[in-house]
Amino acid sequence: MSNNNLLGRRNFIKGMGAAAGVAMAAPALAISEKADGVKWDQQVEVLIIGSGFAGLAAAIEATRKGAKDVHIYEKMSYFGGNSAINGGLFAAPDTPMQKTEGVKDSVDTMVADQLAAGRGIADEALLRHVAEHAVEALQMTLDAGSEYHPYLQQLGGHSVARTYQTTVSCGAGITQPLLQECRKLGVHTHNRAKFEGFLVGDKGEVVGVKMRQNYHFGEDQPGEVINIRAKRGVIMATGGFAQNVNLRMAQDPTLTAEVGCTNAPGATGEGMYEMFRLGAIPVHLAHIQSGPWASPDEGGFGYVSNYSIYNFPHSVAIDRLTGKRFMNEIADRKTRADAELNCRDAQGNALPPILITSYKDSKKHPNTKKVIKYNVGWKFDSVEALAKHFDVPLAPLKAQIAEYNEYVKAQNDPQFGKNMTEAKDKYIEAPFTVVRLWPKVHYCQGGVQINTNAEVKDSFTGQAIPGLYAAGEVCGGIHGVSRLGSCSIPECMVMGMTAARSMMKA
Known part of the structure; x- marks a missing residue:
């Protein structure tokens, strides 16, 4: 890509009209x-x-x-x-x-x-x-x-x-x-x-x-x-x-x-x-x-963020309490961050949701190897193993995946209105890669x-x-x-x- 010339010729503007840790909370003010x-x-x-x-x-x-x-x-x-x-x-x-x-x-x-x-x-x-x-x-x-x-x-x-x-x-x-x-x-x-x-x-x-x-x-x-x-x-x-x-x-x-x-x-x-x-x-x-693609399992922007951004269009985000989808995976950031923050256990404690992707599709992004290598993402050979690891109810999860795959086939998501264009022919099938999601302050x-x-x-x-x-x-x-x-x-x-x-x- 580096040799491409997107403009055909140089045409300058015309017509003017993830680091870990928290910095000092109150920087000293400059004085003009x-x-x-x-x-x-x-x-x-x-x-x-x-x-x-x-x-x-x-x-x-x-x-x-x-x-x-x-x-x-x-x-x-x-x-x-x-x-x-x-x-x-x-x-x-x-x-x-x-x-x-x-x-x-x-x-x-x-x-x-x-x-x-x-x-x-x-x-x-x-x-x-x-x-x-x-x-x-x-x-x-x-x-x-x-x-x-x-x-x-x-x-x-x-x-x-x-x-x-x-x-x-x-x-x-x-x-x-x-x-x-x-x-x-x-x-x-x-x-x-x-x-x-x-x-x-x-x-x-x-x-x-x-x-x-x-x-x-x-x-x-x-x-x-x-x-x-x-x-x-x-x-x-x-x-x-x-x-x-x-x-x-x-x-x-x-x-x-x-x-x-x-x-x-x-x-x-x-x-x-x-x-x-x-x-x-x-x-x-x-x-x-807050970035809805961030992970609670690593500091800063980390590896999961770019992994998630790439994979959201052909993945399912699952509430671990219900085993069901809870959002449009490619809605705007605020919509998704708010939806993730609502994922709670029976006592109201935070229960970070999971993003499930077929490994055959996720592996096209270079960060997939990294999230697995550094134990901030997981690979599973079956939906049963996935459900057991994250304590997700199996029957609803299986039903949700089957239902979502029908949306992929029909190129229509009546559940959350997701644009399915980038999900075409990308079914949720084993083996799976999975990461946990939780928003982080970003911008x-x-x-x-x-x-x-x-x-x-x-x-x-x-x-x-x-x-x-x-x-x-x-x-x-x-x-x-x-x-x-x-x-x-x-x-x-x-x-x-x-x-x-x-x-x-x-």
Whole structure:
């Protein structure tokens, strides 16, 4: 896949308009200040904070648009942020692989799917902007050397198969090539560099930042704070706050430290906090998404998540108390996560449901061997052995599997309305592979409000804060109540590219 040119020619954006453990619960707040009288230690042309999908795409695009001195600052010791450990799933409409597979899709269809998941409060203009330019962002990854499986996947809530996945089945298959491309282009990359606040001009414009050098995450050490002037402005690509337990509990008290999280430890939200202090508009902070494909048997994102995402279309999710299905296995994330959380034993305790797949179908995904090898998934030669292992009532389970196989044959699911297209000819038959499911905090829909130029909006004026741009999960309101899987990478990259173009045109 790496040599494919999805665009036919390079066509940049036009028409601007799973780590284990919980990070510190309350990160120290940055403090912004006036730039009057500040001694500048450094001056750069383009200043980007965060080295995930959004930051890397912004750096590449800024360079292509003529920037000569682009700098990325990353607070962790490694580059890639949370993006490096995500699932490596990239949704785009009307792609060459869709044409090859006979899949009819369009920008309108992708936007409609996302609006449905957003339950009436998603930002249609931003969703459309991302969908219109998703193929361009995908092309950037291919140009950099990313490689994808030679098939598309249909994820939950998507009406058609439109999702590419990296051959390494994680986001590092994109962040590493993009990072190498940045360095080839002469982008300067700095790690252990923690954002400490904005430096603001007389008219409220962002003219620079305070940056702590030699920062060691989670350790009590001083490090030196320097003042960096940003000639063209600052792009905030600092990610979400899913590892900030205090902040997520303020929005949803059920999301305690006992609730697992798929994010990297650095996803604590300081950059978002400081934009709020500067006047940015907070949007949808209470909409925090849990991944319904996660497993209680491993930490972080793990191996099961990608295994489940791939297999949901041709699998059955079973409530172990009843032996019956309890959801549409490819409904949107919130619908499935809520359904899983309702799976309880007779005393009301959590009883993680199971996902049953035919081994002949599951083995096509590379993670199948890994989930079995690391004892977070199981293989059974009979339904009797499966039922005994998980203490599932045998008769209802047998009846449910037989009933579901009739749905596969008829290409119709009257039980839960599942789209059976990707399940065609894939019957639930022995031998089986089985994993347990339980949601983990995965993605923060909330953040700062931006416009389709990736400019951060001011809460008092409704206008853009001069010199300040944002892209990726630090932004809020785009997806509404529930984000569809595989839509974060195109969003991060398109808005990162957009931020760079807006900055270079300003």
